[in-house]
Structures are given as C-alpha cells and as structure tokens.
C-alpha cells in the first residue's frame with residue numbers, strides 16, 4: 001500500500017516562507033518514510049536562480065523519492081530553465097507498486113494562469129495508456145482543475161480544465177493531485193478523487209486557514225486522504241472508493 005505525501009506551494013524565497021515549517025516537514029517525512037513525496041509546484045517565489053538553489057538544498061534533505069512539477073511562480077523570470085537543470089523534465093511518469101503517476105507542467109512563462117494545452121494531450125494520452133493493468137492512475141499538475149471553496153474570488157483555474165477533465169475521465173484516471181490555491185480541499189468527480197494541497201511551508205494562507213499537506217494511502221479499492229495541519233486543528237480524513245464510475249465514457 002504506497003503512502004504518498006502530497007506537498008505543495010513551498011515558495012522558497014518568499015517573505016511568507018517559514019523555515020521552521022520546512023524543518024518540521026523534513027523531520028516528519030524522514031521519520032515516517034513515505035514511498036513518495038509529490039511536490040506540486042511553486043517551489044520558489046519568483047523562479048530566480050538563487051531561489052531554486054535554496055529550494056533544491058531544502059528538498060535534498062527529504063529522504064524519500066520525489067516527484068516534482070513546476071508552478072506558475074517557478075516559471076517567472078524564465079525560471080523553468082533552472083527547474084529543468086535541477087529537477088529534470090517538466091513532463092514525466094513514475095511507477096510505484098500498483099500506482100502509476102503522470103505529471104505535467106501547467107505553467108506558462110510569466111503568467112499566473114495555467115494551461116496544459118492541446119499540443120500536450122497526445123503525450124498525456126500516450127503516457128496514461130502505459131499504466132500497468134489494474135494500477136491506480138494518478139495525474140499531477142500545479143493549477144487546480146475545479147474551483148476551490150474558501151479561496152477568495154475564483155481565478156487561475158486551468159484554462160483548458162474542461163478538455164483536460166474529459167481526457168482524464170476517459171482514460172480512467174483515479175486521482176488528481178494539484179496545488180496553487182494554498183487551500184486544502186477534496187472533490188469527487190466522475191469517479192476521480194481530486195485533491196488540492198494547501199501551502200506546506202508558508203503563512204500565506206486564506207482567512208483562518210493553516211499551513212498543511214496531505215498524506216495519502218493508495219490501495220486498489222480504497223484511497224485515504226488525510227489533510228494534516230500545522231496548528232491546533234485535527235486532520236481531515238476522506239475515504240474514496242476508486243473506479244465506481246469507470247464505465248463512464250464520454251464521446
């Protein structure tokens with residue numbers, strides 16, 4: 001049963017960055033040893049080289065495999081050049097026992113808006129087709145695919161969210177992991193579970209929100225999500241039975 005920690009919006013270099021939160025995150029991860037840590041973008045504040053170097057130094061202290069995708073802040077100032085040099089391809093796949101991950105960059109240089117874009121769809125479809133038989137399929141990107149409540153005025157949802165949701169549903173994706181809004185949330189949509197992670201290591205939260213990250217247990221017949229907060233608030237726990245709507249196919 002793979003355990004995956006879904007961490008997002010660490011924003012190294014931001015005035016909102018709280019080093020003590022990253023120290024605590026590292027301690028928790030290194031003590032609990034998940035099978036994978038997903039970093040769902042906004043590693044840096046402005047995509048600058050020194051911020052990437054600092055983010056890499058923090059991330060290198062995490063003693064677990066990592067799957068990372070860039071966010072809109074990481075693509076500011078042509079920051080995706082540093083991303084590729086330090087973290088590798090912006091589009092990639094990864095296998096754990098029984099789970100198959102596809103991660104795609106939703107950022108555009110110097111824009112806050114997100115987009116996967118139709119030129120990427122063939123790659124995405126090809127990648128999803130290579131999942132092992134019976135494996136859970138997980139899609140990772142930075143921008144949220146559905147509105148997130150408690151996040152202020154809705155904006156920056158993926159520009160092609162409708163087309164992408166259809167593609168993911170038709171390819172039997174079970175789980176989507178996103179970030180960007182700094183607000184943890186979970187939606188169920190057409191048999192998929194869509195999990196938004198909050199900000200793990202900053203105090204740039206909305207309203208009375210708290211920094212947080214998500215702990216996921218991935219089983220073939222059961223996905224458990226725990227939103228874990230830094231502050232006086234117990235975990236939120238969601239249980240989802242995947243594949244109930246696998247027969248749903250849109251033309």
Ligand SMILES: [Fe+2]
Pocket residue numbers: 009011042071073180181182
């Ligand atoms: Fe962010």
Ligand SMILES: [Fe+2]
Pocket residue numbers: 042071072073142179180181
């Ligand atoms: Fe973002």
